[in-house]
Amino acid sequence: MNLTLKIWRQPGPRHQGSMQTYKVTDISEDMSFLEMLDILNEQLNAKGEEPIAFDSDCREGICGSCGLMISGKAHGPEKTTTCQLHMRSFTDGEVITVEPWRANAFPVIKDLVVDRGAFDRIIQAGGYISVNTGSAPEANAAPVPKPHADRAFMAAECIGCGACVAACPNASAMLFMGAKVTHLSELPQGQPERDARVVSMVDQHDHEGFGGCTNVGACSQACPKGIPQDVISTLNKDLRAALRR
Amino acid sequence: MTDTINAGITHGLYTEGEPIADTKAPAGPIAQMWTTRRFEAALVNPANRRKLDVIIVGTGLAGGSAAATLGEAGYNVKSFCFQDSPRRAHSIAAQGGINAAKNYKEDGDSVYRLFYDTVKGGDYRSRETNVYRLAEVSANIIDQCVAQGVPFARDYGGLLDNRSFGGVQVSRTFYARGQTGQQLLIGAYQALERQVAAGTVTTYTRHEMLEVVVVDGRARGIIVRDLVTGEIETHLADAVVLASGGYGNVFFLSTNAMGSNVTASWRAHRKGAYMANPCYTQIHPTCIPVSGEHQSKLTLMSESLRNDGRIWVPKNREDCDKDPRDIPEEDRDYYLERIYPSYGNLVPRDIASRQAKNVCDEGRGVGPKVGDFRRGVYLDFADAIERLGQEAVSEKYGNLFDMYARITGEDPYKVPMRIYPAVHYVMGGLWVDYDLQSSIPGLFVAGEANFSDHGANRLGASALMQGLADGYFVLPNTIRDYLAKAPFEPVTADHPEVVAARQSVQSRTERLLAINGERSVDSFHRELGQVMWEYCGMERSEEGLLKAIDLIRGLREEFWRNVRVLGAADTLNQSLERAGRVADFLELGELMCIDALHRRESCGGHFRVESQTEDGEALRHDDEYAYVAAWESTGGDGFGELGTPVLHKEDLVYEAIQLKQRSYK
Ligand SMILES: Cc1cc2nc3c(=O)[nH]c(=O)nc-3n(C[C@H](O)[C@H](O)[C@H](O)COP(=O)(O)OP(=O)(O)OC[C@H]3O[C@@H](n4cnc5c(N)ncnc54)[C@H](O)[C@@H]3O)c2cc1C
Ligand code: SF4
Ligand code: FES
Numbered sequence: 001m002n003l004t005l006k007i008w009r010q011p012g013p014r015h016q017g018s019m020q021t022y023k024v025t026d027i028s029e030d031m032s033f034l035e036m037l038d039i040l041n042e043q044l045n046a047k048g049e050e051p052i053a054f055d056s057d058c059r060e061g062i063c064g065s066c067g068l069m070i071s072g073k074a075h076g077p078e079k080t081t082t083c084q085l086h087m088r089s090f091t092d093g094e095v096i097t098v099e100p101w102r103a104n105a106f107p108v109i110k111d112l113v114v115d116r117g118a119f120d121r122i123i124q125a126g127g128y129i130s131v132n133t134g135s136a137p138e139a140n141a142a143p144v145p146k147p148h149a150d151r152a153f154m155a156a157e158c159i160g161c162g163a164c165v166a167a168c169p170n171a172s173a174m175l176f177m178g179a180k181v182t183h184l185s186e187l188p189q190g191q192p193e194r195d196a197r198v199v200s201m202v203d204q205h206d207h208e209g210f211g212g213c214t215n216v217g218a219c220s221q222a223c224p225k226g227i228p229q230d231v232i233s234t235l236n237k238d239l240r241a242a243l244r245r
Numbered sequence: 246m247t248d249t250i251n252a253g254i255t256h257g258l259y260t261e262g263e264p265i266a267d268t269k270a271p272a273g274p275i276a277q278m279w280t281t282r283r284f285e286a287a288l289v290n291p292a293n294r295r296k297l298d299v300i301i302v303g304t305g306l307a308g309g310s311a312a313a314t315l316g317e318a319g320y321n322v323k324s325f326c327f328q329d330s331p332r333r334a335h336s337i338a339a340q341g342g343i344n345a346a347k348n349y350k351e352d353g354d355s356v357y358r359l360f361y362d363t364v365k366g367g368d369y370r371s372r373e374t375n376v377y378r379l380a381e382v383s384a385n386i387i388d389q390c391v392a393q394g395v396p397f398a399r400d401y402g403g404l405l406d407n408r409s410f411g412g413v414q415v416s417r418t419f420y421a422r423g424q425t426g427q428q429l430l431i432g433a434y435q436a437l438e439r440q441v442a443a444g445t446v447t448t449y450t451r452h453e454m455l456e457v458v459v460v461d462g463r464a465r466g467i468i469v470r471d472l473v474t475g476e477i478e479t480h481l482a483d484a485v486v487l488a489s490g491g492y493g494n495v496f497f498l499s500t501n502a503m504g505s506n507v508t509a510s511w512r513a514h515r516k517g518a519y520m521a522n523p524c525y526t527q528i529h530p531t532c533i534p535v536s537g538e539h540q541s542k543l544t545l546m547s548e549s550l551r552n553d554g555r556i557w558v559p560k561n562r563e564d565c566d567k568d569p570r571d572i573p574e575e576d577r578d579y580y581l582e583r584i585y586p587s588y589g590n591l592v593p594r595d596i597a598s599r600q601a602k603n604v605c606d607e608g609r610g611v612g613p614k615v616g617d618f619r620r621g622v623y624l625d626f627a628d629a630i631e632r633l634g635q636e637a638v639s640e641k642y643g644n645l646f647d648m649y650a651r652i653t654g655e656d657p658y659k660v661p662m663r664i665y666p667a668v669h670y671v672m673g674g675l676w677v678d679y680d681l682q683s684s685i686p687g688l689f690v691a692g693e694a695n696f697s698d699h700g701a702n703r704l705g706a707s708a709l710m711q712g713l714a715d716g717y718f719v720l721p722n723t724i725r726d727y728l729a730k731a732p733f734e735p736v737t738a739d740h741p742e743v744v745a746a747r748q749s750v751q752s753r754t755e756r757l758l759a760i761n762g763e764r765s766v767d768s769f770h771r772e773l774g775q776v777m778w779e780y781c782g783m784e785r786s787e788e789g790l791l792k793a794i795d796l797i798r799g800l801r802e803e804f805w806r807n808v809r810v811l812g813a814a815d816t817l818n819q820s821l822e823r824a825g826r827v828a829d830f831l832e833l834g835e836l837m838c839i840d841a842l843h844r845r846e847s848c849g850g851h852f853r854v855e856s857q858t859e860d861g862e863a864l865r866h867d868d869e870y871a872y873v874a875a876w877e878s879t880g881g882d883g884f885g886e887l888g889t890p891v892l893h894k895e896d897l898v899y900e901a902i903q904l905k906q907r908s909y910k
Contacts, residue, residue, distance in 0.1 A: 012816055030536040030654065038541055038767070045765045045820065050812045053819055055329065057502040059542045062427055063333040080651065088654050109473055110817040117450070120330050124442040128435035129394045133314040133717045134385070136392035140349070143403030153396040153421065156428060160332055187394050 001027050001092035005040065007052060008099040010108050017108065019097070029088035033076060034059065034066060036087055037098075054112040059083040061224065064159035067166065068112055069099040074163035074222040081161065081224045101162050103171035105209040116162050118208040119176065125204035126197035127180045129189050142188045152186035155179045157225045167222035170211030175219035177201055178231030181238055195242035202239055258794065258839050262891040265519075265875055269679035269723075270374040275901045276356075279378045282679065283722050287729035294319035297728050298482035300467055302454045302509050304331030306426070306709060307692025308488030309433035310716030316440030318721060320728070323480055324437065324446055325469060327453045327504055327822075332434040335490050335502040336712060339426025340547055342410055342418035343709040345383040350407055354415040356380045361902060362413055363707060367672070367700025368849040368865060369904050370522070372873070372897060374679055375698045382718040383710055387419055389717055393432040397421050410548075410705040418706045423547060423644060429709060433716070452478075453822065454509045455753070456746040457485065457516045457688065458736075464513075464688035465736045466743065468750045472822060475815035477750055479738050483731050484687045484724060487513060488716065491671040491693035493526065495830045495837065496782070497774025499668035500532060500545040506826040507833050510675050510694050515883065518683040519676035519875035519893060521696035523833065524841035527703045528783055528850050530597035532667035533652055534612050534621035543667040544652060546645055548705060551590050551597070553629040553638065554662070556581050558609045558622050565611050569623055569661050580604055595702060595850035595863075598666035599783050605665070612663045621663035630658065666783065670708055672699040672849075673840070676875040676895075680723035681715060684875075687733075689724055691715035696873065701849025749883065754814050756884060757824045762807030766824045769804050773797065773827070773834055781838050786854040790842040794835055801831040805885040832887050836876060839890060846870045867904050871897045 002025045010017030024040050031039075034056050041051035056066040061084040070076035076085045090096065098112065106114040144152070156179075164175035181198050184190035190197075213232055220229040271281040289297065297320050301312045304326040312324040326334060346359040359380035364371055387405070391397065397419050398406040410418040421428040440446040451472040458466035458481065466481035492507035493499040514520045531550055532543045557579045559565055564572050580600055582589045590597075601622045604610065612621030630638050635658060639646065646657045653663070674697055675683050675690040683690050692712040699707065736743065780786075780793035804827070812818040847856045847863035848870070856864045873895040881888035 028537055028539065031539050032541075035539050035541050039539060042765055042767065045809060045811060048811065051820055053817055057328060057333055057504045058335070058338045059503055060338060060544050062424065063328075063335075063337050063502065064330075065328060065333050084651060086651070086654065113817060116329055120332075120438060120441075120448070120450075123435060123438045126442075128439040129392065130439060131389075131392040131436075132317045133310075133389060133436075133721070136385070136388040139347070139388045139391040140404050142391075144399055145403050146399060146401050149396060149399045149403070152394075156396050156421075156431065157424065159427070160330065183396070184394050187396070189392055189394050 001029065001087065001090070003027060003090065003093070004095045006095065006097045007112070009052065009111055011110065013107055013109055027087050029086065031087045032059065032083055033070070033085040033087065034083050052112065053110045056083055062159060064161040067101055067161045067163055069102065069166060071097050074101070074167040075224055079224060079226070101166035103165045103210070105171065105173070106162060106165065116160070118210070119160050119162065119173070121208060122173065122177060122201055122204045123180065126193065126200040127184070129184060130193060144187060148186045152183050155182035155186070155227065155231055158227050159225055161224065163222045163224060164219035165210065167218040168211070169216055169218065170214060172213045172219070173205055173210040174213040174232045174235060175223060175227055175229070177205055178235035179227045182231040182234045185234065185238060194238060195245060198235065198238040199242050256791065257889070259843070259890045259892055262877060262893050265893045265895050267372065267374070267678045267895065269682070275374060275377045278374055279381055286722055286726035289725050289729050291319050293731070295321060297321060297731055298323065299484050299486065299724070300480055300482040301325070301486040301488060302467065303334065303488035303490060303692070303694070304434070304437065305334035305336035305488060305490055305692060306430055306433060306712030307694070307716045308486070309334065309430065309437050310713050311486055311488060311691055311720050312446050313433060313436035313440050314717055314721045315724070316437070316443070316445035319445065322440070322446040323449065323482065325449045325452045325454055327451065327472060329450055331437055331448060331450065332431060334430060335505050336430045336709070337427045338502060339709055340423045340545065342408065342420035342425045342706045343386070343429065343713070344410070344417050344706040345387045345419060345710065346380055346417060347384050347387060349405060350416045352415045354417050358415065359383060359417065362704065363698065364700070364902050365905070366702055366704035366707070368702050369700065369867065369871065369899065370848055370897065371698050371700030373899055373901055377901065378719065379698045379711055379714050382714045385718060386710065386713045390429060390432050393436060395421065395428045395432040397428070413704060426709060429713065433713070454489070455512060455750045455825065457513045457685070458743050458746045459516050459685060460736050460740060460742045461734065463686045463733065465733070468746050470750070473817050475813070475818065477747060479743055479747060481736050481738070481743070483733055484689065484727060486689045486691060486720065486724070487675065487694050488691040489694045491674070492830070492833060493668045493671050495773065495834050496668040496777045497771050498535060498540065498543050500529065500543050503542060506829065508826050508829045511829040511833055513675060513683065513685065513688060515878050515880070517685050517878070518688060519877050520673070520836060521676035521873050521875045522673040522701070522840065523837045523876065524781060524844065524851065525672035525701050525849060526668055526782070527670040527672060528595065528598045528666045529669035530594055530601060530666050531624065531664045533649060534663050534665035535615045536613055536653070537615060544648070545667070545669065546649065546664065548594070550624060550642060550645060553641070554590065554624040554626050555579055555628055556590050556597070556622055556624055558604045558611060562608045565609060565619055569611070569625070578604070578609070595783070598850065599852055601664070601666055602783055620665050622665065623661040624664045625661035626657065627661065668778070668782070670703060672697055672701065672703060676873070680726065681720050682723070682727065687727060689720060691720050701851065753825065753883065754821065757808070757810050757821060757828070758814060760806065760808050760810065762809050764807050764809060766808060766810065766820055766827050769800060769808060770823070770827045770830065772800055773831055776800070777834055777837070781841050783850060784852045784854060785841050787842060787845070790838045793838045797831065797835045797838065801885045804828065804831055831885070835887055836890060840874055840876065843892065844870055844874065865906065871904070873897065
């Protein structure tokens with residue numbers, strides 16, 4: 001198929017960016033969206049134009065590196081990561097816009113690459129269980145009831161891609177944070193630090209410049225891992241409980 | 246035979262040097278060794294640890310866990326990765342599971358049995374003492390991960406569940422659905438971020454190590470490029486750990502992440518670290534086949550599919566482009582069931598892979614033509630669906646079926662899946678002793694980057710185990726013995742060796758940008774990959790390998806003359822990053838071929854046509870090749886000149902285990 005691509009180009013963090021138009025031809029529907037961009041980049045390179053920068057690594061939907069706003073949707077029209085989005089989801093002759101994640105807390109580094117370091121700093125604020133290596137008790141010492149184990153697992157599936165933030169009109173990271181809080185709160189190991197964790201993560205979230213959650217629901221719509229919105233309720237419940245104590 | 250063994254030498258491809266040996270494993274019974282070594286390793290008092298700097302390159306399972314643990318111990322740790330977050334290291338993609346000798350199932354598992362299975366699975370080409378230790382610490386890994394909150398699968402009683410994996414007779418694999426690697430890595434990442442908050446670890450993301458600094462024979466730092474600003478930085482330390490992962494991407498198409506590369510290891514090799522068994526590659530039989538020339542990577546599908554799927558190709562070439570459902574039973578060749586009646590579709594990974602390649606090479610492959618060949622075989626669930634019902638099949642494999650459908654656009658419940666082998670994991674890597682120290686003092690290597698505990702093959706679920714064993718338990722204990730010798734001579738950024746290392750990074754970068762030739766970096770990488778797969782993949786021959794070496798040399802020469810890398814050095818420049826990696830792959834590829842050439846035996850997944858039994862099966866030669874091949878670099882100019890590598894042999898001594906030939910029929 002043949003496509004027209006309108007792609008955000010921005011040489012660096014302090015430069016102005018703009019949309020540029022490119023045409024690609026002979027795109028096979030078996031290609032992933034990123035492979036289609038690879039082809040465009042090879043063409044640009046051949047013409048002596050600098051290729052378009054974008055992040056990707058695993059290309060199988062698990063590392064969370066990739067992420068583009070495709071025609072206004074985080075990760076494009078399907079509920080999957082950009083690397084697992086295939087060209088068969090588009091039609092011949094389509095005009096597709098491609099932009100980086102949009103959020104003040106995710107500044108653009110170049111073209112389609114943004115800085116998601118804020119996510120790491122939120123985890124640093126308490127998204128872990130404090131246990132030193134070598135001091136762990138026998139693994140089966142604390143059984144976990146199946147419903148808790150399942151819910152912890154569901155929340156632990158978050159790949160930290162940032163689509164939830166990009167999709168949210170307030171650029172809130174509540175879904176990402178709710179996923180982590182839920183993962184750890186469901187487990188017996190996560191209890192001792194439960195209150196401190198949620199307070200300090202929420203503080204960091206606000207400090208990074210993410211917006212507040214107003215229950216729009218765009219986050220879980222865009223989440224490639226299907227993290228449900230109710231992790232945000234868990235987060236809020238934990239936060240209220242912690243502040244009351 | 247000696248004539249041909251020396252073919253490499255006679256062709257002037259390499260020379261042979263002094264034998265080497267591990268001197269760190271203590272004497273005594275194998276079950277006591279690790280306890281003894283830990284006890285004998287010198288201690289560093291807590292006040293001194295703060296004054297000691299350790300650099301760790303890589304934040305996968307090995308590097309992430311090592312950085313967290315050394316940070317907890319109080320060392321001053323600097324952690325580097327090229328991704329934007331430590332959580333994205335390639336380990337995240339591992340699916341199946343992690344082994345541990347917990348014997349939760351009371352099915353006769355033990356440390357010794359895990360040890361035994363691992364040595365046997367490595368076709369007796371791994372170091373016995375290291376493997377025993379791996380089995381010994383495996384149980385602690387599970388405790389550690391559970392304490393961190395890793396959500397392993399559990400049964401209804403709330404206890405941990407296990408499954409069996411890769412043809413082993415006990416159930417010792419712990420798993421977290423199809424995302425074991427992700428969950429384990431998130432555990433290590435969280436432990437790492439906790440140390441960042443505590444101030445013991447500093448992370449440098451989007452930083453790529455491009456050189457090791459060696460002063461007075463010791464590793465004292467690294468040179469990195471800040472991938473965002475392009476700045477070349479010097480980081481000095483008392484010890485350096487490389488946990489930079491595997492180099493399977495030398496084949497271009499593999500199941501590895503796009504960024505996985507050999508640069509950190511290769512730069513260390515050029516500086517004196519021996520590269521051991523580089524040709525040992527694991528090939529996985531069940532990947533989604535290549536669909537076209539554009540493809541950038543291959544996706545693995547769990548091997549568990551072989552439990553119920555039947556593998557076949559058409560008997561007649563003319564049928565290859567037909568709808569498989571229209572090919573009658575009598576025109577199908579269930580080749581694994583035919584050749585290996587007792588194992589059938591469950592033969593080991595290497596056999597399944599090689600036979601798939603054979604039938605495709607015969608022209609009986611299925612699926613789209615890529616180049617001149619169809620590279621795919623059917624994995625058919627029609628029988629299973631009929632026997633068990635679609636619901637039961639979907640219960641068992643549903644997520645894999647969905648993934649397959651998403652990637653190929655075909656419905657595997659209706660049309661048989663297509664699979665093909667792909668490069669997946671490398672067992673070769675930098676040579677290390679029992680302490681995980683390379684041949685450069687002060688340079689330690691962990692995880693897939695070292696030549697590891699796997700010998701010539703791999704069972705499923707042992708790479709994750711090795712990464713975490715190295716990072717959480719082994720390295721933190723052995724590195725302290727080295728660090729106890731500190732303080733070392735102070736080194737500053739103006740030391741001539743540091744300046745030279747920086748200079749070499751600078752000149753490589755400038756050179757790459759200045760060539761401004763005609764061909765893209767990717768086109769060289771693809772071509773190299775084809776050569777490697779064709780001649781140094783599953784099947785190797787002397788003739789093929791010699792040809793490959795010629796081709797690679799030609800390609801390398803052209804690369805340094807004709808590659809086109811646009812953009813500048815002082816910004817994010819992904820083409821420049823790739824160019825540096827491909828330059829190193831082009832050198833590694835030749836060494837892999839030389840290593841494969843000199844090893845004139847079939848072992849593990851590597852079939853040497855000159856070494857087979859009468860009925861065409863792999864034939865190992867323990868009398869001649871029971872050694873680790875550790876290669877020393879003699880330099881070369883670094884712009885395409887490799888020099889003549891020197892082969893050092895480390896004899897493999899088996900005291901706890903007896904060597905046996907394998908049989909699959
Ligand atoms: C699809 C797939 C499935 C797998 N499934 C399993 C399984 O079920 N069970 C199992 O046991 N094994 C499995 N494996 C193998 C296993 O995942 C790997 O062997 C293991 O994760 C390697 O871990 P590592 O820590 O050594 O390296 P990696 O996780 O590869 O980490 C390498 C790190 O080094 C960094 N790095 C590399 N070079 C540089 C540089 N020059 N400068 C700075 N940083 C650098 C990277 O940024 C990264 O952080 C699988 C592999 C694949 C590909
Ligand atoms: S919650 Fe979903 S969208 Fe948000 S970072 Fe996690 S995986 Fe991505
Ligand atoms: S590249 Fe890893 S999730 Fe897309």
